Amino acid sequence: MTGKGTGTRAKTARGAQRAALALAAAALLALGGCAASGPNSLYQWDGYEAQVYEHFKGETSPVEQIGALEKAQQDIRAKGGALPPGFRAHLGALYAGIGQDDEALGQLRAEKAAFPEAATYMDFLSTNLTRGAAQ
Numbered sequence: 404m405t406g407k408g409t410g411t412r413a414k415t416a417r418g419a420q421r422a423a424l425a426l427a428a429a430a431l432l433a434l435g436g437c438a439a440s441g442p443n444s445l446y447q448w449d450g451y452e453a454q455v456y457e458h459f460k461g462e463t464s465p466v467e468q469i470g471a472l473e474k475a476q477q478d479i480r481a482k483g484g485a486l487p488p489g490f491r492a493h494l495g496a497l498y499a500g501i502g503q504d505d506e507a508l509g510q511l512r513a514e515k516a517a518f519p520e521a522a523t524y525m526d527f528l529s530t531n532l533t534r535g536a537a538q
Contacts, residue, residue, distance in 0.1 A: 446485050450471060488518050495528070
């Protein structure tokens with residue numbers, strides 16, 4: 404009888420090893436899938452950082468920067484993404500720089516709505532913009 408019981412135990416052990424191996428393989432595949440997709444960003448940047456850099460370098464005109472940011476905004480929205488903090492405020496500053504105060508105020512209001520924590524600063528910028536337009 405010992406021979407028959409030993410064979411059953413060996414089969415059970417091999418089955419347990421196979422199950423453990425299958426579980427390990429499934430875990431590796433699942434983790435590999437997570438690693439391949441990379442982290443999801445809360446915001447879509449699509450050239451925004453490069454445009455801010457270009458603004459401070461002064462190598463492109465405000466009109467060119469506005470065009471690039473408007474295109475980036477359309478691309479981000481088409482993908483269902485969210486604009487990053489400061490995007491609308493920067494666009495508003497560019498509009499203000501070329502005298503399009505209504506468009507600038509609209510962008511500052513949109514930034515305030517999207518990021519309520521920036522409300523005090525957006526109000527400050529809006530007030531200064533309207534004061535400057537009144538002078």
